[in-house]
Amino acid sequence: MLLCDIGNTSYHFLDGEKDYKKSVDSFNPITLTQKVYYISVNKKINQTLEPLQNWIDLAQYINKDSYYETMGIDRIFALQATDNAVVVDAGSAITVDVIKKGVFMGGFIYPGINAISKTYKDISPALDYPFNYEIDLNKLPKNSGDAISYGYLKILHSEVMSYKLPIILTGGDALRLQSLFEDYTIDEALIFKGMKNILIKL
Amino acid sequence: MLLCDIGNTSYHFLDGEKDYKKSVDSFNPITLTQKVYYISVNKKINQTLEPLQNWIDLAQYINKDSYYETMGIDRIFALQATDNAVVVDAGSAITVDVIKKGVFMGGFIYPGINAISKTYKDISPALDYPFNYEIDLNKLPKNSGDAISYGYLKILHSEVMSYKLPIILTGGDALRLQSLFEDYTIDEALIFKGMKNILIKL
Numbered sequence: 563m564l565l566c567d568i569g570n571t572s573y574h575f576l577d578g579e580k581d582y583k584k585s586v587d588s589f590n591p592i593t594l595t596q597k598v599y600y601i602s603v604n605k606k607i608n609q610t611l612e613p614l615q616n617w618i619d620l621a622q623y624i625n626k627d628s629y630y631e632t633m634g635i636d637r638i639f640a641l642q643a644t645d646n647a648v649v650v651d652a653g654s655a656i657t658v659d660v661i662k663k664g665v666f667m668g669g670f671i672y673p674g675i676n677a678i679s680k681t682y683k684d685i686s687p688a689l690d691y692p693f694n695y696e697i698d699l700n701k702l703p704k705n706s707g708d709a710i711s712y713g714y715l716k717i718l719h720s721e722v723m724s725y726k727l728p729i730i731l732t733g734g735d736a737l738r739l740q741s742l743f744e745d746y747t748i749d750e751a752l753i754f755k756g757m758k759n760i761l762i763k764l
Numbered sequence: 765m766l767l768c769d770i771g772n773t774s775y776h777f778l779d780g781e782k783d784y785k786k787s788v789d790s791f792n793p794i795t796l797t798q799k800v801y802y803i804s805v806n807k808k809i810n811q812t813l814e815p816l817q818n819w820i821d822l823a824q825y826i827n828k829d830s831y832y833e834t835m836g837i838d839r840i841f842a843l844q845a846t847d848n849a850v851v852v853d854a855g856s857a858i859t860v861d862v863i864k865k866g867v868f869m870g871g872f873i874y875p876g877i878n879a880i881s882k883t884y885k886d887i888s889p890a891l892d893y894p895f896n897y898e899i900d901l902n903k904l905p906k907n908s909g910d911a912i913s914y915g916y917l918k919i920l921h922s923e924v925m926s927y928k929l930p931i932i933l934t935g936g937d938a939l940r941l942q943s944l945f946e947d948y949t950i951d952e953a954l955i956f957k958g959m960k961n962i963l964i965k966l
Binding site for chain 1: 772831832833834835836856857859860862868869870871872873874875876879880882883884886887888890891903904905906907908911912914915916918919920922923926
């Protein structure tokens with residue numbers, strides 16, 4: 563069974579245990595003849611895939627009423643993998659979604675690590691510090707580097723902790739955020755897990 | 765008595781009750797012959813002012829050990845105006861500083877409203893929403909605009925509230941933040957007030 567999570571820059575495939583990526587610029591989906599179950603946030607590729615019989619969009623099997631109209635399908639599928647958790651998906655943006663006893667409670671969007679580093683630097687060269695992920699979150703900072711780290715990391719931490727639910731970190735920057743939390747799970751394959759959970763129900 | 769708070773773009777004067785600004789590009793400080801008490805975050809202008817006898821840098825009268833080395837002198841002077849408060853100075857960056865019974869507890873730096881709006885937009889055009897300052901901060905969002913507003917505003921709000929101290933809003937964007945808080949003071953002249961408090965002690 564071939565699964566595919568399509569983003570703005572790549573097709574991310576899972577073939578059994580093995581995952582690999584293909585660039586959206588060079589990969590031609592017509593070259594695949596086997597069945598592919600996919601989700602996609604890429605509107606252009608959605609149009610390419612629609613006439614292809616062997617590419618099956620799993621988004622159609624989701625009850626979208628439980629979510630909201632403009633919510634990314636990747637966020638929705640990550641939530642299919644769990645019933646009770648705060649899902650922190652750290653990529654170009656950090657999405658934080660809360661699911662409690664199987665019900666989506668809502669979520670918010672925080673700027674990603676690279677984006678916010680650029681933001682501080684653009685405001686002033688005097689704010690161009692790398693984040694200190696080992697910062698003591700229980701103490702107000704007294705130096706510029708920590709003042710920025712705290713501004714970005716501490717208040718994300720406080721909000722995530724406030725839900726008192728298991729924390730799942732996923733996305734490309736999950737490893738960079740892990741030092742903020744004591745108890746958490748890192749699950750890079752959360753979306754694929756969600757896709758499998760939907761497939762089982764078909 | 766003439767006070768002046770010098771930033772990166774302007775000289776901000778207070779003459780008695782009247783305040784006005786002059787651009788750093790066009791104003792020549794030599795043209796003033798009366799005594800001016802100033803603070804400045806502008807390194808280039810500091811050099812220009814140093815030989816001028818009538819321009820008196822109030823920074824020299826601060827005990828800097830109570831603060832930290834790279835802390836902006838404007839933040840330090842805002843704190844001279846109060847003994848017990850969270851000072852939220854909302855400009856190109858938002859600095860949040862805590863002073864308790866006259867002792868500086870530390871502070872952090874959060875991106876300013878304009879900077880973060882640009883950040884979300886740069887991450888993806890799908891995140892280009894105006895902030896909703898009337899958002900219900902007690903409820904997790906279920907639409908994209910609120911998801912972004914919450915990501916930026918709610919967690920700033922939670923952190924500021926957590927200190928359980930009077931809240932003082934200052935800086936150019938103070939008015940835009942006021943709907944987040946129930947009890948607060950807006951004080952646009954906080955830095956001048958701090959300067960006066962130092963002058964009284966001389």
